[in-house]
Amino acid sequence: MxxxxxxxxxxxxxxxxxxxxxxxxxxxxxxxxxxxxxxxxxxxxxxxxxxxxxxxxxxxxxxxxxxxxxxxxxxxxxxxxxxxxxxxxxxxxxxxxxxxxxxxxxxxxxxxxxxxxxxxxxxxxxxxxxxxxxxxxxxxxxxxVCEVELDLSCEISIPTNRLIRIFTASVGGVFCKVARINSGLSVASVYKLEVNDGSGSRIHNSIAKIGPPSEIQDEVERHDRFISRLEPNATPRKVAVLAHGAKKTSGVFYSLASASELNGFSFIENDSLALIERLKDCVHPWTVSATQRRTTVKDIRRIFIDDDAFKAVSHLIANDWTEKFETNPIYVMWGCVHGDLHGLNILVSPGSVPVLIDYGDVGEGPLSTDAITFELSVFFHPEGPYKNIEWPSESTALSWGQPEFIDDQCPAPEFFSECRKWAETVSVGKRERAAVAYGYLVRQLKYENCNISRVNALLSGVKKLFDTA
CATH class of the missing domain: 3.40.50.2300 (Response regulator)
Structure with missing residues (x-):
């Protein structure tokens, strides 16, 4: 102590x-x-x-x-x-x-x-x-609490250590296997916890998000407001919010029906059609309640990156059309979206049922956001499977959002095709999809080690898609 x-x-x-x-x-x-x-x-x-x-x-x-x-x-x-x-x-x-x-x-x-x-x-x-x-x-x-034994596959801070022990003890556990499952760019971290009791029986498969109190409180409020609208099997059940015993760190803990090593990235080249169909079913309650509204490209971009942060990275954009582009009025399908649906925020159970986690960006926005984020995350997420490949070429990137994007060199034709079809199904049209992709891409420029040339190549495709509408 x-x-x-x-x-x-x-x-x-x-x-x-x-x-x-x-x-x-x-x-x-x-x-x-x-x-x-x-x-x-x-x-x-x-x-x-x-x-x-x-x-x-x-x-x-x-x-x-x-x-x-x-x-x-x-x-x-x-x-x-x-x-x-x-x-x-x-x-x-x-x-x-x-x-x-x-x-x-x-x-x-x-x-x-x-x-x-x-x-x-x-x-x-x-x-x-x-x-x-x-x-x-x-x-x-x-x-x-200190009697709880942790089996760590990653380094964790003292406050995180304390909160995981507190949670484990609070549910009657004595042993907890801990693995980080989200190495994204948020200040908070996400962990998978497997909790056993004194007899060695598994009593909890859990997801923990641990970070600053303000971020955890924001996640909890978004969960209660938006995630509760989804079917119970689409998301883990919230079981605890811990805000004491760990200095200035808080945590929210969710219970999973079963543990799995699979996530959304696991299906990019294998059975992506079935996964995306199940994802669409997961968010169906959000989809059916969406309404059409008029907005601007700039307002869509602001959902992804605010004006000050955008100004700081705008010099990295290799074109001169963004200022006028952002003034364009567009119509979008507006509803609830996950907001950060990259592959690691989709856990897939042994029965191939996807479960959505990490609710820090859940809120209202263009309905095509989740489909486009899932697609582009394979290139830009730190653990995206195509982060370091050469495809798409500049000429191929010019066809982003269109069937021609899938050329002979495409590593996962079904995945990219189904993501595009999903986005088409829930959006008003090409202009919404182009504005959402634009927002996602320019946000990547604020992250260290971003592939700037790939962002610019895809931005050219985004502009071309918008202009064909």
């Missing part, structure tokens, strides 16, 4: 350490005797529990000890480690802040043990003999 003790009295520090060590399995201590040291530690390091004496000096050895400094540190802890429990060590000088600080505390199940604990605890310094009973529930809960 990583513990920060903010206290400038050496003897008092020793007393806290002695009491914690007596009941904690493997404590690791960091000592900060001033506001300066403590604020730096809270911002840069990870802690499972913080002891905070309110009356501390601003700098090491300073003579300006004041409870206001500790009160300010509490605000820093809440801002930088909102999921970390803090124990306030209070004296008579802190009475002016007590009601204010107590109002900030709330009861949460910090480590998934089914027991709620105050996120901010209070201990009078003159009654330190009562500290043991107050902190024991925290330490016992944390030690129980």
């Amino acid at each position: 990583k513990i920060l003790i903010v206290e400038d009295d050496v003897e008092f520090v020793g007393e806290i350490q002695s009491r914690v060590t007596a009941i904690c399995r493997e404590p690791s201590y960091t000592i900060a005797g001033s506001f300066q040291e403590a604020s730096s530690a809270i911002e840069s390091d990870f802690f499972d529990l913080i002891f905070l004496d309110l009356k501390i000096p601003t700098v090491p050895g300073g003579m300006d000890s004041d409870p206001q400094h500790g009160r300010n540190l509490l605000d820093i802890a809440i801002a930088n480690a909102p999921g970390t429990p803090v124990f306030m060590l209070t004296g008579s000088s802190a009475e002016q802040f007590l009601s204010d600080m107590m109002a900030l505390s709330h009861q949460v199940d910090i480590w998934g043990q089914g027991k709620v604990l105050p996120l901010i605890g209070f201990q009078p310094k003159h009654r330190l003999d009562m500290l043991d009973d107050k902190i024991k529930p925290y330490i016992d809960a944390f030690d129980s």
Whole structure:
């Protein structure tokens, strides 16, 4: 257990350490005797529990000890480690802040043990003999989480490690096999979890998305608003949202019916027709509720990349038609879309049933977005199967979105043909498909190691498709 003790009295520090060590399995201590040291530690390091004496000096050895400094540190802890429990060590000088600080505390199940604990605890310094009973529930809960064993196939951060252990313990698991399944470009990461109980039985096949609280909260809200409209077998069931015990990291956890090593990229050259038909069935409730609307190419592009980011990469576009192109009015079928339907966001069960994951971009947009994103992701996703091949040539790319795009060198004729037909089926026409592909392609320019020449070649095909409408 990583513990920060903010206290400038050496003897008092020793007393806290002695009491914690007596009941904690493997404590690791960091000592900060001033506001300066403590604020730096809270911002840069990870802690499972913080002891905070309110009356501390601003700098090491300073003579300006004041409870206001500790009160300010509490605000820093809440801002930088909102999921970390803090124990306030209070004296008579802190009475002016007590009601204010107590109002900030709330009861949460910090480590998934089914027991709620105050996120901010209070201990009078003159009654330190009562500290043991107050902190024991925290330490016992944390030690129980640490009993979970992880089998990692990838490196994970300490906060991610904590959240996966907390989830595993909360569902009654003792062993969890962890694999990263999405190496995309989001700040958050997606993992596949296989959870076993004490008898060795599999009790959960799960998907976890872990990242900044704002991104996880956004995903949860999109799931509740849009994903709930789909049939249950099209998406995993949300089972937990964890926002404590991992500093400034949160996670949302979903339950899968069964585990699988297959994803959308697995079917590019094998049975892509059946997969795409099943994908169309998955999103059918979104498709049938879509309506036609008038918009502009620029507004479609803004869904993929905002004006500031676009301006920063526009010099990489090897033509001079984009400014006028973006002013074109178009009609689109407007409805709910996944928004980031690359191959790794499509898990395929052993029964060949596709399941959609990762809902950070789910929302309303042109209905052809998912079909076009799936098609082009084979070229531009970091794990896209055609990321490094030479096809299509510049002349072939000029026919993107049309049957002629599939030439003798095409590595997966059925896949590209079915993606095009899917996009045609759900769009108003060529102009919608061209605008969506334009938005997707120019967004790729903001990513490191983007194949700029391929983007420009396909953009020429996009413009040609638009002009034929």
